[in-house]
Amino acid sequence: MTPLERAEAKFGWKLVTPTILILGLLILYPLMYNVYLSFFDVQLNGYKTFVGFENYIKLLTNTDYYSAIGTTSLYLLGTVVGTTLLGLAMALLLKDPFKGRGLVNAAIMLPYVAPVISVVFGWQFLFDPISGVVNYLFVDALGIWSERTNLIGNPDSALWVVVLFDIWKHAPIAYLLILSKLVSVSRDQYEAAAIDGYGPIGRFFHVTLPELYFVLATVVLLRLIWNLNRFEDVYLLAPNVQTLPIFTYYQAFTGVIDQGLAAATSVIQLAVLSVFIWFYIKKIMKW
Amino acid sequence: MLGKRTLTGRIGFALAILLLVSFSLLPFAQILSTSLKHQYDWGNPSLIPQTINLDAYKELLGLTEAKKVEMPAAIQKILNNPKLPQDKKDAISAKYMSNDNLFPFGKYMLNSVIFSVGAATFSLVFSVMGAYSISRLRFKGQVVIQRSVLFVYMVGGVLLMVPLYQMAMNIGLASSLWGSAFCLFLIYIVQTLPVGMYMLGNYFRGIPFALEEAAMMDGCSRKEAIIKVVLPLSLPMLATVFIYCFIIGWNEYLFASVFLKQYPEFHTLPLALQELFVSKNAIWDRIMAASMLTLAPIVICFLFASRFMKGGKTDGGVKG
Amino acid sequence: MAAITLKNIVKSYDKTQVVKGIDLAIEDGEFVVLVGPSGCGKSTTLRMIAGLEQPTSGDIIIGDRVVNDIEPQDRNIAMVFQNYALYPHKSVKENIVFALRRLKVDNEEIERRLSEISEMLQLEELLERKPADLSGGQRQRVAMGRAIIREADVFLFDEPLSNLDSKLRSHMRTEIGKIHNKFGRTSVYVTHDQVEAMTLADKVVVLHDGYIAQSGTPMEIYLNPTNIFVAQFIGSPSMNIIEGTLFNDYLDIDGYHLPRNQLSNVAYQAPITDSGLKVKVGIRPDFFNDKAFFSETEITFNFTGLTIDLIEPMGFDKEVLFNLAGSSVKARLDLRSDITLGAKIDLLVDLSRVLIFDHKTEQRL
Structure with a gap:
């Protein structure tokens, strides 16, 4: 290495050091510390006793844990499929310029940027059994349901409300990702397909979809990664829907507090997440 | 133009757009509508209030006169009891008077502003440095750092809540008010730093190397080239990243609840709103007005930032 | 003003050698054109003279200093980039005087040089505009102005005309020739265009695959090529x-x-x-x-x-x-x-x- 290259490397390290320190100390170290904690019985005040694999055994024999895994799976399935499809539909719909597209764009991006805490109240009101418009619509206006129900109060139906909420909030991201790919598909391809006699549907399956294959995979993977950790959107809207993050939160901070058990849950979850992230970095980012 | 030519096509397109926009905006409309309605109007499915009721906003923003609470006769009697020590009397009367300001919205808002603006500022500074380093400078270990940043970017807060809380406990920060606030501040920086680095890293990669080389030919050192050429060029992106980080901090609930739940003094808006919602003082119009006021800064920021997010740009579009 | 000497310069990226041992002496005030097909190492060589790349081995001497370990900003070099590399956020005027401002040259002197150069390059009307509002040819002239105003020891040109259409290119080629005659600075000019090499150079250096295939005056290269590569590369239609x-x-x-x-x-x-x-x-x-x-x-x-x-x-x-x-x-x-x-x-x-x-x-x- 020449002195100039050495100077550049030194400068590079100097600039990145604060970041490394902060991220190392407050993310990488905690992740490892979490593994350590998972072998202890941990009190809220920091008192620990070593228990070996007991937390893991407790966890794997806990039916609530399995039901949380089931809930999480349904949540992931519903949100991934819903977000991707809605995002795709939005991208196809808004692909070509039209008058007022900017405004429509801003409107559909709004759910994504709005604070969860604010919008959950709007949603809770919509589903409110007494005043909510959903019950009004299905019971009074359309007469599909025979009586007003508290959809959010019941964990089974609340799960689907939470799924719908997530789709509403995160479809804009899928939309942006898909749109950015969609606008890069050259017009020639569509025109060539049109001349070859394909109608809109044929063009979608023969031109659009093959081009989008990769970006759709990206969207699915990203949805899995982010939604596996999703906490606020679920907890604040319907605390009775116990996906894994909420399960962990309850273990760690409410009722009979067992932070060691929560740590064990997080360790397993991190392992699964790492597989997704590894896949993302390797296959999508191609690093 | 292919497709969308026939009249039915046009109508279908317009309907689809209308449906989409309604779906996106309905909850917002509901919040706004309910925040402006009188209680008797809540059950009315129409979004337009029969009469506009601004009381909730006035109350939250402290525009109403502090209501003089009439002490019930029984309480008055107790207070008049000469045997009762003065401090007990004060405590009792304070308890009644405190009902005046049920929800100090302004204070919570200030807390939220301090946490999110502060964290976003630090985050921006560190991420400019870090992103420049990993995207522009050549040194060993750069790729490892780059991947690690991407990795931690995707590790969610839930996986960190127990160890971070325990770490704060171990060094004694979690047990004091200022210690907890400090922890939360650091955590907000950590939560936003990888996003900032990711966005800025991508942006810096798009700035032609030749510009910096030209600056160096013009006699600038690397540092001067960054300050005089790269940063001025990146201003829109710096603003976007700042807003993005600000939004993350402003919206955060999980860690605020872990660290600050027991310190109402320092509650941020999300925490305070949730506390309000589960408290006996939950009244829809007040909650909705508070939601609206929490929403407003974000919407304003977003409208500003969206100028730079147009055209399907996805620099920041992956988080969340 | 300075002579430049390259002594056995080698540059490798990872395992591939791009420049494989170049020896070259450029006299004070000489106009040297490095020419060759893409990938021959000509741009890398120029960038090593500038200090934007570091040679893997060998010495670069400018004037009487070995500059290997001297930062680019301290080499007193001006450079015209292929894509001009104008600062998009600065006006034409600020682009041109940026280096002088940094050197704390006093305002009167700056104005004097600016008016001289903007007159020479016909930039007077454009001084307040931003680079985005200029045509390709105008941008090119601003890039020239920014390099000239420094009065640096050495001028480097990295394919400065390759983004212009053919008419403008030949016009600017003439302008560059005139400017060199006026200032007489040591210049190193990289191009893949053999016409530019023939017309501008005091000395043409034909590079091939990381080596110098031949160097000499344009006429020597044209009439007495020492190998088939040079013979066919120079001259149109080719030999x-x-x-x-x-x-x-x-x-x-x-x-x-x-x-x-x-x-x-x-x-x-x-x-x-x-x-x-x-x-x-x-x-x-x-x-x-x-x-x-x-x-x-x-x-x-x-x-x-x-x-x-x-x-x-x-x-x-x-x-x-x-x-x-x-x-x-x-x-x-x-x-x-x-x-x-x-x-x-x-x-x-x-x-x-x-x-x-x-x-x-x-x-x-």
């Missing part, structure tokens, strides 16, 4: 390479016998066997012509009975194609020569311009 056999007395091309004693520049002295030595013969299209356009005193050889396959009128002259020893050979003839397609004609060639190369090494014999 014809024809199979031939060299005997002791003559050079055989497709049955034509060119007398050896009249071929100039053949230093090859080794004895040749009876079966002859296979060689490659290089003849520029420009050195063929009709008999009518040669004077009596010139020593020529007459290729008789050639069949013309194609005629391309170019305006001032016309290019014709015919077959010789299995190669399609191009000749550039005077416009007035009356030649018809398919006819048998005689073409004369200037014998002193026929070059002979080794069949395998492709070096001049």
